[in-house]
Amino acid sequence: MSLEDKFDKLTVHEDREHVNTQILDKFSDKIKTDELSFSRGKTNKDKANRATVENVLDPRTMRFLQALMNRGIISDFNGCISTGKEANVYHAFAGNKQLMNNNSQEQHTKEKLPSEDTANLLLADDGATDNDKEDENEPPKLVGQRDEYAIKIYKTSILVFKDRERYVDGEFRFRKSRSQHNPRKMIKIWAEKEFRNLKRIYQAGVIPVPKPIEVKNNVLVMQFLNRGDGSASPRLRDYPYKDRDEIYHFYYNMIADIRLLYQVCQLVHADLSEYNTLVHKGRLFFIDVSQSVQPEHPMSLDFLRMDIKNVNFYFEKMGIDIFSERLIFQFVISETLPNFEGDMNNLSDLMDYIKRNLIVKKTAEDEAEDEIFRSLYLVRNLTGLEERDFDRFTEGKFDLLKSLLAHDNEKNIPHAEDFDDVSDSSDEESSDSEDDDDEENESEKYSDEEEKVLKGKKYEDKDEKKQRKQEAKEAKREKRKTKVKKHIKKKLIKKTKSKK
Ligand SMILES: Nc1ncnc2c1ncn2[C@@H]1O[C@H](COP(=O)(O)OP(=O)(O)OP(=O)(O)O)[C@@H](O)[C@H]1O
Numbered sequence: 001m002s003l004e005d006k007f008d009k010l011t012v013h014e015d016r017e018h019v020n021t022q023i024l025d026k027f028s029d030k031i032k033t034d035e036l037s038f039s040r041g042k043t044n045k046d047k048a049n050r051a052t053v054e055n056v057l058d059p060r061t062m063r064f065l066q067a068l069m070n071r072g073i074i075s076d077f078n079g080c081i082s083t084g085k086e087a088n089v090y091h092a093f094a095g096n097k098q099l100m101n102n103n104s105q106e107q108h109t110k111e112k113l114p115s116e117d118t119a120n121l122l123l124a125d126d127g128a129t130d131n132d133k134e135d136e137n138e139p140p141k142l143v144g145q146r147d148e149y150a151i152k153i154y155k156t157s158i159l160v161f162k163d164r165e166r167y168v169d170g171e172f173r174f175r176k177s178r179s180q181h182n183p184r185k186m187i188k189i190w191a192e193k194e195f196r197n198l199k200r201i202y203q204a205g206v207i208p209v210p211k212p213i214e215v216k217n218n219v220l221v222m223q224f225l226n227r228g229d230g231s232a233s234p235r236l237r238d239y240p241y242k243d244r245d246e247i248y249h250f251y252y253n254m255i256a257d258i259r260l261l262y263q264v265c266q267l268v269h270a271d272l273s274e275y276n277t278l279v280h281k282g283r284l285f286f287i288d289v290s291q292s293v294q295p296e297h298p299m300s301l302d303f304l305r306m307d308i309k310n311v312n313f314y315f316e317k318m319g320i321d322i323f324s325e326r327l328i329f330q331f332v333i334s335e336t337l338p339n340f341e342g343d344m345n346n347l348s349d350l351m352d353y354i355k356r357n358l359i360v361k362k363t364a365e366d367e368a369e370d371e372i373f374r375s376l377y378l379v380r381n382l383t384g385l386e387e388r389d390f391d392r393f394t395e396g397k398f399d400l401l402k403s404l405l406a407h408d409n410e411k412n413i414p415h416a417e418d419f420d421d422v423s424d425s426s427d428e429e430s431s432d433s434e435d436d437d438d439e440e441n442e443s444e445k446y447s448d449e450e451e452k453v454l455k456g457k458k459y460e461d462k463d464e465k466k467q468r469k470q471e472a473k474e475a476k477r478e479k480r481k482t483k484v485k486k487h488i489k490k491k492l493i494k495k496t497k498s499k500k
């Protein structure tokens with residue numbers, strides 16, 4: 001009996017404990033949760049064990065998986081690629097839809113079309129991207145050969161997500177989800193956030209990421225990056241560098257990608273490290289982008305600084321000369337680069353520029369400067385000044401901060417107040433659905449189309465509206481408390497400008 005049949009035959013009783021044991025008994029032997037291994041090669045050093053079934057594959061998650069199987073998106077579950085604090089990642093093959101799609105492509109035309117099924121994968125056909133080119137380089141798929149997917153399943157434990165709110169709070173796209181205390185909904189938001197960030201990066205086409213396929217509640221399906229022998233592509237941390245030049249190559253590549261992510265995709269990774277980058281076909285792929293934020297997030301620059309620090313720390317450990325964190329930061333956020341020749345969206349032009357123009361950190365003073373840089377409070381723009389900025393300014397720290405904000409960068413970073421009254425952005429969160437229990441409800445599937453239709457105050461119920469308005473009022477009241485008086489702000493800006 002196939003796994004799908006087993007799922008179909010499953011009856012759900014009131015007694016959850018019973019259901020739990022029933023499902024686990026039925027499927028734990030079918031769903032391979034042990035470390036993924038086909039013929040050879042290991043994936044991750046993390047240990048997968050039976051306990052993961054209880055932790056991650058709870059009855060609810062099983063039902064979401066069933067829905068994905070029923071829709072032909074995924075088929076077999078072949079084992080665990082990684083077990084982590086927040087999520088487990090599993091390997092699966094694409095389902096029948098993808099097979100059918102391959103067949104019909106084979107029959108009709110060589111032309112690259114989004115599959116019927118993946119039409120709601122939301123990968124708008126907005127022109128070829130680098131990522132698409134990547135796909136074109138793949139050997140043509142034989143009829144019957146299935147794509148491989150990585151399935152990231154977020155754990156439904158509350159504790160893990162506790163400190164994660166700060167990444168969602170302050171995100172314009174997720175403002176409706178603030179103060180979301182229902183852990184299941186929080187996880188759903190988290191998975192959607194990762195999906196949306198992946199999609200955004202994938203569509204921009206300047207930085208390789210796994211192709212996002214589908215998201216359903218706490219289950220995210222994406223392209224599986226593999227070495228060709230069934231095992232996952234290595235994390236940068238595990239990558240066997242050929243020589244020192246290759247270490248330098250990936251260092252420059254990483255810095256260029258941080259800039260592209262910021263300037264083109266308008267995102268800061270916010271958990272960038274040698275663990276969250278995979279080397280696939282000689283290129284760096286960013287993964288694990290659930291916590292990535294947009295530049296207008298109040299802490300985006302702090303996250304960016306942290307990313308740079310982590311990356312530098314790793315490459316220094318690898319024994320190469322590194323640049324100062326402050327310089328890299330400036331390189332990333334400056335819209336224009338002095339003496340830049342070539343295409344600013346081109347990876348090798350950027351890498352070339354980095355190699356030639358950034359100055360290697362050598363002396364103790366350079367290190368001391370970075371120490372100061374790490375401890376600085378980062379001001380996003382002069383009009384966003386608050387009391388504490390003013391204090392720091394009077395302490396004489398402000399000049400350095402200002403010099404970090406490339407002048408023309410100011411227009412690049414939207415001011416928080418520009419967003420205050422916007423309620424119908426196309427980038428709006430749609431995860432407020434109360435109905436996340438109904439796994440058969442197709443409309444629950446995340447979709448931009450749907451988002452466009454459902455968003456808008458028209459569909460809000462009265463209580464929600466009241467609460468939203470009340471919250472907005474309170475937020476404004478809070479903001480007023482710390483607001484610098486206009487005349488002080490003016491004076492401050494004037495003073496700063498005259499210091500230039
Ligand atoms: N698309 C993919 N293709 C191949 N391997 C992947 C893919 N996505 C994730 N992995 C593997 O799974 C691991 C964990 O993925 P990810 O970093 O997204 O999860 P996580 O949220 O960091 O989990 P943790 O709680 O361990 O931090 C990665 O280090 C990588 O080895």
Ligand SMILES: [Mg+2]
Nearest residue numbers: 275276287288
């Ligand atoms: Mg990770």
